[in-house]
Amino acid sequence: MLSSKFIHAFTRQIYHTNLITSATFNVIKKHNSTHTKNDLVLVDVNDKTGFSIVTLNRPPVNSLNLELLSAFSSVLDDLHKNNSRGMILTSSSSTVFSAGLDINELYKPDMDRVRKFWTSLQDCWIKLYGSSFPTAAAINGHAPAGGCLFAMCCEYRVMLPKYTIGLNETQLGIVAPTWFMATMKNTIPLRQAELALTLGKMFKTDDALKLGLIDEIAENKEDAIHKCEIFLKKYQKIPQTARALTKQSYRKNDIMELENNREADLQLFFLAISDPRVQSSLGKYVAFLKLKSRMKPILEAVKFLKGIFKSKKKKN
Numbered sequence: 001m002l003s004s005k006f007i008h009a010f011t012r013q014i015y016h017t018n019l020i021t022s023a024t025f026n027v028i029k030k031h032n033s034t035h036t037k038n039d040l041v042l043v044d045v046n047d048k049t050g051f052s053i054v055t056l057n058r059p060p061v062n063s064l065n066l067e068l069l070s071a072f073s074s075v076l077d078d079l080h081k082n083n084s085r086g087m088i089l090t091s092s093s094s095t096v097f098s099a100g101l102d103i104n105e106l107y108k109p110d111m112d113r114v115r116k117f118w119t120s121l122q123d124c125w126i127k128l129y130g131s132s133f134p135t136a137a138a139i140n141g142h143a144p145a146g147g148c149l150f151a152m153c154c155e156y157r158v159m160l161p162k163y164t165i166g167l168n169e170t171q172l173g174i175v176a177p178t179w180f181m182a183t184m185k186n187t188i189p190l191r192q193a194e195l196a197l198t199l200g201k202m203f204k205t206d207d208a209l210k211l212g213l214i215d216e217i218a219e220n221k222e223d224a225i226h227k228c229e230i231f232l233k234k235y236q237k238i239p240q241t242a243r244a245l246t247k248q249s250y251r252k253n254d255i256m257e258l259e260n261n262r263e264a265d266l267q268l269f270f271l272a273i274s275d276p277r278v279q280s281s282l283g284k285y286v287a288f289l290k291l292k293s294r295m296k297p298i299l300e301a302v303k304f305l306k307g308i309f310k311s312k313k314k315k316n
């Protein structure tokens, strides 16, 4: 009953998007690139392929706060309305794809804002994981937690060498929501997902490839985007509605589970972040991140000096 209702709704939605005239799409094409409020998310449409490159642009680490999530959510709406031919998700940072949820939204939160924040995150996940258009992630930097989640929502992942990706929540003393877990279960083998989730494991690029958490390794960002384009082009020969319905049917149980329990999920989140032990873990983590950031110049100076000593030793 539920599934036929769901398929029916999605079929209507997809037929609806197919019927949207190309006029709306041309508006985007003509301008070629569109930027959201505050430029937190940049959108560039490739005239030749019709693929949109969506760039998360919140320096320094693209941590996902309410404003970034709201901007991303409306970009996903636009792509859907404009019957996008495909999306490539990437980052404007040279070392971080996304640092995941902004810890400042979770630590000592303002309850009004945190409700909007969590609802926006739910919106983004439902729209991205269930998108009718095909998606690929060009992971040009570290992708912990929420960063990994958004990459896993895409159907294909290309990552640059020597970065890390994973759902590390347990390391922070928090529990990944069930829909985060479901997304990982849809990406890597079940047992590996359980181990990765309970250990809060971050995988280096090579290991992520072996595990199937990513699909390819690229030399640099341009190469990653190119590889994503090659993937998206494969769908050009496949009838659009059949492809979209297959994807959405495949993911529908996970999506319906959240759709039907959004308020309960929100309440569970409130309960979790109100727990003094969770707040204490988050507080320690915020302090650790700040300390690490401040120590960076010292660590870099030590590395530099070590290099000089090493080269002097070699000469002698």
Ligand SMILES: CC/C=C\C/C=C\C/C=C\C/C=C/C(=O)SCCNC(=O)CCNC(=O)[C@H](O)C(C)(C)COP(=O)(O)OP(=O)(O)OC[C@H]1O[C@@H](n2cnc3c(N)ncnc32)[C@H](O)[C@@H]1OP(=O)(O)O
Pocket (backbone or CB within 6 Å): 060, 061, 063, 095, 096, 098, 099, 100, 101, 102, 103, 104, 106, 142, 144, 145, 146, 147, 168, 169, 172, 174, 175, 176, 177, 268, 269, 272, 273, 278, 289, 290, 291, 292, 293, 294, 296
């Ligand atoms: C039933 C439910 C139970 C419990 C629910 C409760 C909560 C569960 C909800 C959801 C699950 C959580 C999902 C998440 O996404 S949590 C976020 C996890 N993210 C991380 O652990 C990443 C932390 N960051 C890093 O590891 C590094 O920053 C990174 C590798 C990404 C980049 O390293 P780099 O050396 O390039 O930069 P840094 O010097 O470390 O950072 C620069 C700057 O940015 C600040 N920063 C970093 N990450 C975050 C973040 N996630 N949020 C906010 N701010 C962040 C860092 O402090 C530095 O700031 P400053 O000190 O001002 O320079």
